[in-house]
Amino acid sequence: MVQFHYPCPDCRTTTSLHAPDCRFDGTPWHEIELAYTNILSTLATGAKREGHLREQSPDRWDRLHSAALSRLRHDQRVRETASGALELLSPAAFREQVAVPTQEPLQTIYEEGSVPGCHDHALFALIAYYEMVGFSWGDTRERVVDWLRESGTWDRGGFEEGSPEAVVDSKRHVYIRGYGWRQAAEEAAAVIRRRR
Incomplete structure (x- = not known):
């Protein structure tokens, strides 16, 4: 089974102990998790263009949200469709891809x-x-x-x-x-x- 641990979008830690040069060091951990859950819950309802994703986020979109989205793309959890929308990969699709x-x-x-x-x-x-x-x-x-x-x-x-x-x-x-x-x-x- 593939798991997801909400890594820091910069240094990838999954605890509040960040790398010394991490730009999110000092950010409360619940804010990091919230940025991810805002993105994931919005994409769970279907593929969206990035502009719509930002608009439909339950909380105000900020640099932490942008970094979390970038991490999700880099880690191949989110991909761009042929029409340019972003979609969340299912656990099975993610597992196959990586x-x-x-x-x-x-x-x-x-x-x-x-x-x-x-x-x-x-x-x-x-x-x-x-x-x-x-x-x-x-x-x-x-x-x-x-x-x-x-x-x-x-x-x-x-x-x-x-x-x-x-x-x-x-x-x-x-x-x-x-x-x-x-x-x-x-x-x-x-x-x-x-x-x-």
């Missing part, structure tokens, strides 16, 4: 698989990505275990654990802690590209 990473350097890791020398970073990046987009630990575990097998990563060797399941289980702390994926993905993809 199940296969299309953003570099994750795409390289996902499509080519990992190689010895970067397994730790590749696994870290994929687990962190699935956590970030809201997959449960069970779904994340299943997807990464399947990826280990289907990408050929498991067959390349280089693991101390005896099974793909044990490898993924040993990285559960990445999911629990909610680490970011970008640095690990960049390092893993660089190794993969050098081995092509």
